[in-house]
Amino acid sequence: MARTDNMVHNPIIAAKTWRAFQVKILRREFGATGMLNSGRVIGLALFIAAALCPFYLSEFKVGLIGLGLTYGLFAVGLDLAWGRTGIISIGQAVFFGLGTYGVAVALVRHGTALVGGVIGVALAAILGAFTAAVGLRRVTNPSTMAVLTLAITLLAEKVARDWWSVTGGSSGLYVPPLTSTYSYYYTCFVATNCVVVLLWFFVLRRPLGNRLTAIRLNDRRAEHLGIPIFRERVVAFTLSAVISAIAGCLSAPWMSSVSPDRVGIVLSTQVLVWVAVGGRATLLGPFVGAVALTYGQDALASSMGNSYLLMLGVLFILSVLLVPNGIAGVFRTGPQLADTTPKGAAESHSPRPPDTGEVLTAAAIVKRFAGNTALDGADLRVEACEIVCLIGPNGAGKTTLLNILSGAIGCDAGTVTLRGERIDTAPPHRRVAAGLARTFQIPSLFPGLTVAEHLILARQEAGMAVPLPDAYARLERDYSGRRVEMLSLSDRRSLEIAMALCSQPAVLLLDEPAAGLARHEADALAKTLRTLRDQVGCAIVCVEHDMEIVRDLADRVICLHRGRVISEGTMDQVSANAEVRRAYLGLA
Amino acid sequence: MSGSVQILLDFIWVSAGLALVAFSLGLILGELKIVNIAQGDLMMVGAYSMYALRGLPFLVALLVTFVIGLLLGFVLERGVLRWVYDKGFMATLLATWGVGIVLEQGVATIFTVSQKGIDQPLKGFVTVGGVAYPEYRIVVVLGIVVLLAILLFLVYRSSLGLRLRASIDNVEMASMLGISPQRVFAMVFSLATALAVLAGALIAPTIAINPTLGLSFLAPAFFAVLISKQGSLAGPVAGAVAVEFIFTLLQAYLNITVAESILFGLLALFIVLKPQGISWSWKPAREKAS
Numbered sequence: 001m002a003r004t005d006n007m008v009h010n011p012i013i014a015a016k017t018w019r020a021f022q023v024k025i026l027r028r029e030f031g032a033t034g035m036l037n038s039g040r041v042i043g044l045a046l047f048i049a050a051a052l053c054p055f056y057l058s059e060f061k062v063g064l065i066g067l068g069l070t071y072g073l074f075a076v077g078l079d080l081a082w083g084r085t086g087i088i089s090i091g092q093a094v095f096f097g098l099g100t101y102g103v104a105v106a107l108v109r110h111g112t113a114l115v116g117g118v119i120g121v122a123l124a125a126i127l128g129a130f131t132a133a134v135g136l137r138r139v140t141n142p143s144t145m146a147v148l149t150l151a152i153t154l155l156a157e158k159v160a161r162d163w164w165s166v167t168g169g170s171s172g173l174y175v176p177p178l179t180s181t182y183s184y185y186y187t188c189f190v191a192t193n194c195v196v197v198l199l200w201f202f203v204l205r206r207p208l209g210n211r212l213t214a215i216r217l218n219d220r221r222a223e224h225l226g227i228p229i230f231r232e233r234v235v236a237f238t239l240s241a242v243i244s245a246i247a248g249c250l251s252a253p254w255m256s257s258v259s260p261d262r263v264g265i266v267l268s269t270q271v272l273v274w275v276a277v278g279g280r281a282t283l284l285g286p287f288v289g290a291v292a293l294t295y296g297q298d299a300l301a302s303s304m305g306n307s308y309l310l311m312l313g314v315l316f317i318l319s320v321l322l323v324p325n326g327i328a329g330v331f332r333t334g335p336q337l338a339d340t341t342p343k344g345a346a347e348s349h350s351p352r353p354p355d356t357g358e359v360l361t362a363a364a365i366v367k368r369f370a371g372n373t374a375l376d377g378a379d380l381r382v383e384a385c386e387i388v389c390l391i392g393p394n395g396a397g398k399t400t401l402l403n404i405l406s407g408a409i410g411c412d413a414g415t416v417t418l419r420g421e422r423i424d425t426a427p428p429h430r431r432v433a434a435g436l437a438r439t440f441q442i443p444s445l446f447p448g449l450t451v452a453e454h455l456i457l458a459r460q461e462a463g464m465a466v467p468l469p470d471a472y473a474r475l476e477r478d479y480s481g482r483r484v485e486m487l488s489l490s491d492r493r494s495l496e497i498a499m500a501l502c503s504q505p506a507v508l509l510l511d512e513p514a515a516g517l518a519r520h521e522a523d524a525l526a527k528t529l530r531t532l533r534d535q536v537g538c539a540i541v542c543v544e545h546d547m548e549i550v551r552d553l554a555d556r557v558i559c560l561h562r563g564r565v566i567s568e569g570t571m572d573q574v575s576a577n578a579e580v581r582r583a584y585l586g587l588a
Numbered sequence: 589m590s591g592s593v594q595i596l597l598d599f600i601w602v603s604a605g606l607a608l609v610a611f612s613l614g615l616i617l618g619e620l621k622i623v624n625i626a627q628g629d630l631m632m633v634g635a636y637s638m639y640a641l642r643g644l645p646f647l648v649a650l651l652v653t654f655v656i657g658l659l660l661g662f663v664l665e666r667g668v669l670r671w672v673y674d675k676g677f678m679a680t681l682l683a684t685w686g687v688g689i690v691l692e693q694g695v696a697t698i699f700t701v702s703q704k705g706i707d708q709p710l711k712g713f714v715t716v717g718g719v720a721y722p723e724y725r726i727v728v729v730l731g732i733v734v735l736l737a738i739l740l741f742l743v744y745r746s747s748l749g750l751r752l753r754a755s756i757d758n759v760e761m762a763s764m765l766g767i768s769p770q771r772v773f774a775m776v777f778s779l780a781t782a783l784a785v786l787a788g789a790l791i792a793p794t795i796a797i798n799p800t801l802g803l804s805f806l807a808p809a810f811f812a813v814l815i816s817k818q819g820s821l822a823g824p825v826a827g828a829v830a831v832e833f834i835f836t837l838l839q840a841y842l843n844i845t846v847a848e849s850i851l852f853g854l855l856a857l858f859i860v861l862k863p864q865g866i867s868w869s870w871k872p873a874r875e876k877a878s
Contacts, residue, residue: 088678090625090685134856140863141818142677143623147810148859150625151852154807155845162845265803269689276682307697313689320682321671 039331043284050291051189054182063254064298066185068291070251073192075274075286076199077243082272083280084209085236086216087136088146091153092271095124095241097160097263099248104173104258105166117249121242127152128241132234138223138427153268160260172259175252188250195246196283203239204283205338207460212236213281213336214457217446224406224444226432226461226503273316279328281336288327337453340460355384355419359435359539360405360507365414367400367563374400375411376563380541382507387533387540389550391574392560393583398543399441401560402509405541406438407431419506432461435506441515441543443492445484452480454495458502465502469535471528472498490521501536510542514549526552547571559583593717595840601725603832604732605791607825609805610812611736612783614824617813618756619776622669622680626688627784627809628802633660634788635797636695639704646709653789654782661781665774673773688802696799704797728790736825743821752776756819808835811855817865827866 050069054062074096081087102120103113131152135145160167167173178184203209211232214222223229252258261267270293278289293312301308319326360382367375375397382388390398404411407428416424418434426434446454455476459465468476475495484492493513500508513529514522526549533540544550550557550571557574559567561583567574574580609627616624637656641649664687672679710727713720743749755762755772763769788802795801809824811831816823834854838847 082678086678088681090681130856134859137860137863140859141814141865143617143818144814144859144863146623146625146681147807147814148856150810151807151855154803155848155852158845158848162843269685272682272685307693310690310693310697313686313693316689317668317683317686320679320686321668324675324679 039282039284039328042331046284046288054185059181062185063181064295065291066181066188067251067254068294069188069192069287070247070254071271071274071290071294072247072287073195073250074244074247075271075278075290076196076283077240077245077247078271079240079275079280079282079286080199080203080212080243081237081240083275083282083285084204084216085212085233086219087132087233087237087240088142089149089237089240090146090272091149091151091156091265091268092240092244093265093267094149094152094156094263095128095244096248096251096267096271097156098124098127099245099250100252100255100258100262101160101167101173101248102245103249103252104175107175107252108168108173113249113252117246120249121245124241124245124248125238129234129238132237136233136237137230149268150265153263153265157260157264160263167260170260172257174257175255177256178253184253188254191246191250195243199239199243200283207340208232208235210337210340210457210460214446216281217448218444220408221440221444221446223428224408224432224438225458225499226429228427228429230427270312273312273319275326276316276319277326279326279330282326282328285326285328335453336449337456339456341456341465342459342463343465354537355506355539357384358382358417359384359419360541361415361417362401362405363415363417365401365404365416366412367397367404367409368412374563375404377414378560378563379565380405380558382539382541384506385533385537385539387530387542387553387555389554389557390541390543390560391545391547391550391557396560396583397563398560399511400563402438402511402541402543406436406509432503432505435503436509437500437503437505437507438509439493439496439500439511439513441511443489443496445492445495447485448483450481450483451475451487451495454484454499455480455502458499462503464504466504468498468501469532471532472501489516490518493517497532501532504536505538507539507541510540510544512543512545514544514546522546522549525549529553547575590718593719594721595836597716597719597721597725599832599836600729602836603829604729605787606805606808606812606832607736607828608732608787608790609784609809610824610828611739611821612780612787613809614813614816614821615776615780615783618819618821619752620669620673620680620773621677622684623677623810624684624780625681625806626664626684626691628804628806629688629691630657630660630781630784630802631788631791631805632695632797632799632802633657633691634785634790635792635795635801636699636704637785638789638792639699639706639797642706650786650789654786657782657785658778660785661778662774664781665777669777670770670773692799692802699799701799706793706797708793722794724793732787732790740822740825753821808832808851811851814855815858815862815865820865823865 050065053065057065074092077095078089078092081089099117099120102116102118102123104116106113106116131148135148161170211222211227214225214227215229215232219229248262274289274293275286276289277293278287279285297308304311323329358381360380362378362380365375365378366373378397378401380388380401390401392398400409403409405416407423407426407430411424414424415422418431418436421434423431423434423436446457467473472494475491475498479487479491484495487495497508497510497513514525517525529540529542530553542553544553554571557569557571558565559574559577559580561579566579566583567577609631613624613627616622616627634653634657637653638649641652644652668683668687669680672683708722708724710722710724712723714723714726715721743752751762751767752772754765755767755769759769808831809828812827813824815830816827831851835847835851838850842850
């Protein structure tokens with residue numbers, strides 16, 4: 001406490017702290033060795049070229065670059081939704097146009113441009129949040145968002161054409177010409193950079209940025225790590241609408257007239273092309289795409305006319321087919337995630353108080369899939385630190401039960417209680433917060449991320465960085481820089497368990513942890529899991545087909561058949577049960 | 589009285605055209621899991637094909653246009669879509685988006701952007717309930733109804749349709765049973781493209797033809813698909829009628845842009861309430877095991 005006071009009141013120490021902070025930021029952004037990757041070198045060169053362009057380009061060309069910059073910011077907005085989070089928006093121009101019209105209406109009516117701009121941005125935020133809230137729910141089809149955004153842009157263009165009194169109809173609003181191109185260019189340049197810097201430091205390099213990447217790469221894994229995917233998607237889409245609207249505000253003075261095509265489908269198309277060609281999930285790509293194509297359009301459109309747009313369409317298809325990562329994607333070498341591992345939290349965070357008694361109870365669970373009853377009143381009780389194995393013939397409902405416990409699917413009837421808390425209607429991320437973690441039958445990881453990045457995500461979501469048990473620390477030690485595609489199946493399974501352990505769960509759900517493992521790996525698994533249970537102090541519910549492992553692993557075995565529990569007890573008791581034998585032999 | 593008959597006839601006319609487009613859109617979404625944004629532009633291609641072939645007898649031109657549609661669909665599926673199936677939903681959507689741009693601009697380059705028109709092959713009027721209604725529209729509506737009836741019959745009652753529905757339900761499983769997904773995909777996309785082209789061709793004599801004409805059909809057609817359960821083939825047809833019914837009602841009292849805004853609002857509300865769409869009660873009879 002005393003140290004903090006010192007820092008605030010003593011200017012020398014304050015300056016030193018600020019210096020240390022700067023060094024820390026530089027280290028973090030450019031790597032400990034100060035090495036720059038090729039993408040950053042090019043980015044810096046382009047930044048300088050853009051900053052100095054009034055000194056070597058004609059006034060007209062400077063205006064073009066200025067417009068290109070605002071389009072670039074618009075594309076950055078789209079990229080936040082599309083490139084980073086994986087939300088499709090084919091009507092992004094609506095948000096841009098709201099900003100543009102906001103400023104234009106204010107200018108035409110001799111009001112303050114700032115007020116008009118703020119109103120435009122606010123409307124964009126509201127519309128963005130509304131669209132996302134309707135179209136991005138867990139149960140909604142992915143096509144819904146595409147249709148909604150398309151419909152909005154078509155509709156907005158018509159409204160802009162029809163609403164004469166405000167928008168001036170088809171001919172649009174005439175914006176007073178700029179007094180000085182150069183000074184407005186620098187206003188634009190600075191404003192654009194401010195937005196990008198804020199985005200970088202307050203979204204992309206924060207846990208939120210990592211979450212968005214996680215959602216894009218594998219939304220199911222993301223929500224079972226504890227990420228509230230619906231909320232974060234809505235946040236991302238709203239932010240993307242806001243950034244696009246700010247770009248729209250900045251662009252208004254560059255245009256002689258603001259007409260309905262500013263909210264329409266052609267501009268929505270163009271921004272998709274800019275991002276696709278420039279490079280998704282990068283900061284430089286959208287700017288490169290937007291400036292290059294805006295500049296190119298002016299140079300070529302007069303000579304080529306419609307064929308320019310035709311060429312743009314072909315370019316777009318080719319870039320989707322051949323260079324899915326765009327121009328900037330060729331250069332980028334940096335990591336995809338920011339290191340957000342909570343620091344020093346391991347000591348300060350007291351371990352979870354040990355549970356006693358029943359930690360997980362599922363009662364009378366019923367689940368039907370279109371008339372086919374998968375679970376028909378199944379019950380399950382798990383004591384603290386107990387290892388329960390679920391067995392049963394194929395189609396017995398084991399994985400369905402696991403999915404209902406973890407919240408991947410809802411149940412038609414019945415209750416699930418975790419440590420005294422009803423969770424049967426809670427989405428998966430709440431259940432994770434309440435102390436549940438799971439793995440999948442086919443390991444579900446984030447394609448393209450390294451082992452270290454997976455653990456960064458898991459620890460970020462857990463809010464603490466507890467050391468992993470020995471059997472799993474190996475992964476972090478030996479393979480931390482390796483992408484998960486390069487891992488063996490057993491290592492991928494281990495990584496999934498390691499991620500689950502980061503949240504110190506009270507109950508760990510495992511879906512066939514031994515499937516596909518070699519014999520010696522499978523043999524080691526039972527021992528590893530029992531040790532793990534003793535070290536971490538969590539209960540384990542495990543679906544498993546391999547009876548050898550079940551015998552070694554389980555404290556208690558539950559046999560499911562046709563969606564009901566038919567036998568429960570030790571392995572020997574269950575295997576001696578006549579009904580179980582009938583179920584397995586198919587005589588029932 | 590005659591006013592409401594007029595509205596009713598117009599409603600039937602627009603729903604028939606939309607139903608055909610929505611059916612083809614639903615076919616592509618169901619089988620290929622692709623949101624085909626180029627569908628409106630395919631209609632536009634149909635209209636321009638009729639314009640280019642205006643020297644030929646109408647039915648011949650229609651047939652040639654249908655064949656052009658089949659070929660176009662085949663080329664697009666083989667040339668573009670096939671390469672992006674494994675890149676996910678977003679890539680396929682963007683690919684069709686690109687195809688749409690290319691079609692629109694290609695047509696604009698060949699035919700210029702100025703509006704075109706073609707003559708209606710049937711110039712007479714039929715008096716229905718005191719309203720003289722163009723003979724052509726009535727014939728086209730009947731034609732589309734028959735065509736959709738045949739298509740739905742084939743889908744739900746023929747072995748080809750059974751294969752198609754099996755493939756929509758589960759591509760991997762169907763391919764295990766010897767239904768080649770490549771062939772079904774190519775076939776479905778060609779057929780769906782040809783149907784959209786045909787819809788455009790049939791509407792062509794009644795509208796002003798321009799390169800962006802498809803856009804106005806795109807949103808309602810998607811609404812129709814969205815409110816029906818994904819994978820259902822009869823659903824989009826019923827959805828098209830429902831969407832046009834609501835839209836006709838709204839339009840009878842309101843300005844068209846206001847009507848469209850309300851329609852959009854209703855759609856948003858619908859998605860919140862029924863995110864998976866309605867399963868229309870038109871259920872196929874149980875297949876005989878064979």
